[in-house]
Amino acid sequence: MTSSFVKAHNLTLPSSIKKVVLAYSGGLDTSFILKILASEFNVDVVTLTLDFGQQEYSKENLDAVKKKAIAMGAKKAIVLDVKQEFVADYVAKAIKTNCLYQGTYPNSTAIGRPLIAKHLAKIAKEEGAQAIVHGCTGKGNDQVRFEVSIKAIDPSLVVIAPVRDWNISRDEEYAYAKDNGIPLSTSAATPYSVDANLWGRAVECGDVDHPQKEIPSDAYSWVTLPEKAPDKATYATLHFEKGMIVAVEEGTKKVKGSLESIQFLNDLAGKYGVGGIDSMEDRMVGLKSREFYECPAAVVILSAHKDLEKCVLTREENEFKPVVDKMFAELSYKGLWYAPLMDEINAFVDASQKKVSGWVKVKLYKGSATIAGRDSVYLLYDTNLSAYDKSSAFDQKDAPGFISLWGLNTVLAKKIEKKAKV
Secondary structure (H helix, E strand, C coil): CCCCHHHHHCCCCCCCEEEEEECCCCHHHHHHHHHCCCCCCCCEEEEEEEEEECCCHHHHHHHHHHHHHCCCCCCCCEHHHHEHHHHHHHHHHHCCCCEEEEECCCCCCHHHHHHHHHHHHHHHHHHCHHHHCCCCCCEEEEHHHHHHHHHHCHHHHHHHHEHHHCCCHHHHHHHHHCCCCCCCCCCHHHCCCCEEEEEEEECHHHHCCCCCCCCCCCCCCCCCHHCCCCCCCCCEEEEEEECCEEEEEEECCCEECCCHHHHHHHHHHHCCCCEEEEEEEEEECCCEEEEEEEEEEHHHHHHHHHHHHHHHHCHHHHHHHHHHHHHHHHHHHHCCCCCCCCHHHHHHHHHCCCCCCEEEEEECCCCEEEEEEEEECCCCCCCHCCCCCCCCCCCHHHHHHHHHCCCCCHHHHHHHHHHHCC
């Protein structure tokens, strides 16, 4: 029997939809959708939950998400560990391109969406589902990222976004959940909407929506408030091979592996108050958005990687690569991960990273991450040439001739202007 909620909100679903794959986090939005589809529309729902290495996820939590999905009516609940795949095929590209959307946001959520889309499409094909379902609203970016990626992978798949298509508010979802036995975590009643993976945590809603206000302390989870961070600095030495982080040292501790290094730096840098990002950005749909991100590892790794690039790449490479980096950040933010241009950008970037190997030492102190040293076998800095003492091998007698040739165009142009009285 159709519930009063469905009637009151005039909720509909195409009769041809008998089985769907739902991107399921276990949170309010996707639990609401699961219950509605299974109980109100008698649709067979297969849920898919991906373990991206979120700090909020443990084996126990993932087991709980799986059990909750079944309890809410899912016919099948699939949980996949994609941490290594995420780091190797997605985070690595973001590191090599110094990926920061509008110079601020490391695109943590953005680069995870095409991976989710990839597995949703795969499971939909394996399960014989007619549609893929996600919990995005019509105001955000994720609806674009999911749907463009899914259609690029398999144009035959139908994509449904109930929260957007039915125009359901979060308050209405919460009321339905309470009335229909949907278990809610303590976070479900908070004003914040949170998404996380090992590259970062994104927080929206509540006071975060008001740019006139400081980010409230209860929005923080991964990052210690800088004023409460340790009073003594620590140093982390990051090791890179061909543009990718491969190890981290802090004191007597040494962590090997890209995934392990990111996880270690999330904990370490977050403890020292590093990684909180208050960002005003432009969404794809034309709205301005105020977001709060916690990206401790990303902030440290991207700072170190960019510094190492500056040391080993030529001047011309260092002037051109930021153009490519910016385009990568734009495309990945805007849901165009599978665009042909992305393949071409990544081909160039991989070529540019062949010499980006070495180490960078970063000082962590009360919210700041500053470079404290670096070295590489490809270092283009030569002390014998650059030093200002008498030992310098640089012959200063060459400078006047260089200056004359370097400024020839400018001097000639100004001379002509004066002569022509321009």
